[in-house]
Amino acid sequence: MLLTCLDLEGVLIPEIWIALAEKTAIPELRLTTRDIKDYHELMRKRLQILDRHSLRIQDIQSVINTLEPMDGALSFLQWLREQGQVIILSDTFTEFAMPMMRKLGMPTLFCHSLEIDKEGRIANYHLRMENHKAESVLRFRQLNFYTIAAGDSYNDIAMLQSAHEGILFKAPQAIQAEFPQFPAVSQYLDLQEEIAKRAARYKS
């Protein structure tokens, strides 16, 4: 039985922090692990910025609510959910993702969570688990699923390596060049074809 694991940001929806930076006109929120290598330092910095601008979760969710899934994402996902099971494995936070999940038809999402105080201030963040994408795929394999994983960035590589089949989707050229073992496509119809081909090979 087929279970496909998909990254969320950059694959089905826009990058949330970048969209926040644009919509709030706070360019500092564009900081990524390319600017600050340590993820936890980056997150502390991001929460400080939100505090400094008095941005509460309600404000952030209103901004996220104005975003739309990427063109073609919804029909791709609808197709995929007819082929087998789909679980989205993301390093975002459930409170950020929820408005988008509704627009995507509420697929199952494994991600992290925020600690929000009574006034809506983001007090802290909690990673449910380090390296949870690959850890999840390993467990789906133990449950005898045939797993295909698709993602676009460095934090997806372990997931792609752990799955029976990994596919790069909309990945930057540098990542495609560094991991030539994975087929790389950038259109939903091509991703659909890559998945269908593998699922058929597995069935036969």
Added chain:
Amino acid sequence: MLLTCLDLEGVLIPEIWIALAEKTAIPELRLTTRDIKDYHELMRKRLQILDRHSLRIQDIQSVINTLEPMDGALSFLQWLREQGQVIILSDTFTEFAMPMMRKLGMPTLFCHSLEIDKEGRIANYHLRMENHKAESVLRFRQLNFYTIAAGDSYNDIAMLQSAHEGILFKAPQAIQAEFPQFPAVSQYLDLQEEIAKRAARYKS
């Protein structure tokens, strides 16, 4: 983060084999593990009956398509999917369940599968894994989810025992009496309340 595991038949939708027996007027299809103890013997028997009546997967799916989720199931499930993640753990077959899953808004389903030949005859069945309900819950726990499980029958007990919290839903009196350690409710609003109470306790 909350992940709720739900049984399918008897919890969200009617029992499929019983509905098939009624709609096809083939009473033999009502056989359960109460009549034939060995599950594999029971399944071989069921497939023989389908063969004898020349029932192909298309015919069976047409019958299943006439079924509806139980009264209140859809709004309960919609509520639950807003509280956290939901995965349906069922011992049915994906080919039987699909028409119902569409009516339930395509929640994620872990179950088993059928082997169907070119003419649509059910040639065989494949259990993805023995005891997969409890095995799945254990792995969700390893992924640091807080797990609640709800089901109605003997094949759900290991799942209820494996979860942080187990709840019997619409279970026969005999099962309620045999497993008094689990709270037992039979209305969706009561199940909702039991889940909400536990989720709140976990968060605080």
